[in-house]
Amino acid sequence: xxxxxxxxxxxxxxxxxxxxxxxxxxxxxxxxxxxxxxxxxxxxxxxxxxxxxxxxxxxxxxxxxxxxxxxxxxxxxxxxxxxxxxxxxxxxxxxxxxxxxxxxxxxxxxxxxxxxxxxxxxxxxxxxxxxxxxxxxxxxxxxxxxxxxxxxxxxxxxxxxxxxxxxxxxxxxxxxxxxxxxxxxxxxxxxxxxxxxxxxxxxxxxxxxxxxxxxxxxxxxxxxxxxxxxxxxxxxxxxxxxxxxxxxxxxxxxxxxxxxx
Numbered sequence: 001x002x003x004x005x006x007x008x009x010x011x012x013x014x015x016x017x018x019x020x021x022x023x024x025x026x027x028x029x030x031x032x033x034x035x036x037x038x039x040x041x042x043x044x045x046x047x048x049x050x051x052x053x054x055x056x057x058x059x060x061x062x063x064x065x066x067x068x069x070x071x072x073x074x075x076x077x078x079x080x081x082x083x084x085x086x087x088x089x090x091x092x093x094x095x096x097x098x099x100x101x102x103x104x105x106x107x108x109x110x111x112x113x114x115x116x117x118x119x120x121x122x123x124x125x126x127x128x129x130x131x132x133x134x135x136x137x138x139x140x141x142x143x144x145x146x147x148x149x150x151x152x153x154x155x156x157x158x159x160x161x162x163x164x165x166x167x168x169x170x171x172x173x174x175x176x177x178x179x180x181x182x183x184x185x186x187x188x189x190x191x192x193x194x195x196x197x198x199x200x201x202x203x204x205x206x207x208x209x210x211x212x213x214x215x216x217x218x219x220x221x222x223x224x225x226x227x228x229x230x231x232x233x234x235x236x237x238x239x240x241x242x243x244x245x246x247x248x249x250x251x252x253x254x255x256x257x258x259x260x261x
Contacts, residue, residue: 027065027224029054029086029214030075032162035188037089037107037212040069050089050106054214056241057104058086061231063224072162073140080217086228091142092210101225104214104232111146111206113178114186116171116199123178123203131156136167136176143167143180146208165189171200178203 031038037050046067058065065086070078079087080099091109092102113123113135127133129151137144140162147157158176160166167179168189181189183202190197216225235241 029067032072088214089212090215100215102213107212109182112202113204115203133177136170136179
């Protein structure tokens with residue numbers, strides 16, 4: 001009888017204690033190399049303007065965590081499947097709403113299509129839908145998704161891996177007409193690669209209001225997600241936290257260029 005009672009007690013402890021055990025465990029926070037928002041310092045620490053805000057919120061929440069930089073497709077996959085995982089800087093889209101809880105807004109982003117300065121054609125929605133322009137996009141981020149929603153024909157989209165600055169380089173080489181980026185990311189890529197800013201221009205603003213977030217998959221326990229949101233709200237009420245404005249984000253020291261978005 002005693003062993004039967006003990007077994008039942010253990011079962012109840014495991015069932016009802018699952019969330020508490022998860023809460024005490026260290027969170028893993030994934031991101032990618034995306035200067036100036038998240039990137040590695042010279043001593044290997046993950047820093048950047050988004051990283052500072054993520055640390056600020058998680059420290060206020062009293063959580064134990066480790067920030068790890070991995071390839072972006074891997075970060076998204078882990079954040080959508082592993083239990084004690086967060087992710088940033090993740091762009092909010094309707095397609096991702098069913099997979100992620102948007103915990104903390106980090107930055108409101110404005111995306112553009114960029115083209116060579118010497119290409120004086122007007123880039124319009126109508127022209128994109130008609131297949132007038134060859135478009136480079138990156139499969140591991142939202143660029144291909146948004147451009148396909150705009151109506152760019154599949155055969156006019158060159159889908160690239162998230163490695164280096166292949167999309168920008170394709171446009172500069174004349175093998176694509178436009179590529180997708182936010183203003184700060186584009187400026188940083190140009191600087192890191194040593195290209196003259198005057199060699200490219202903003203061709204068209206892209207309709208996108210989602211912004212970048214600290215997010216979690218719904219498999220992260222509800223109480224933990226609420227704990228992070230409460231910490232963010234407390235910092236907001238104190239005036240100690242503000243979303244990043246693109247025009248105020250400093251660029252990091254020069255280093256090897258990486259893929260963005």
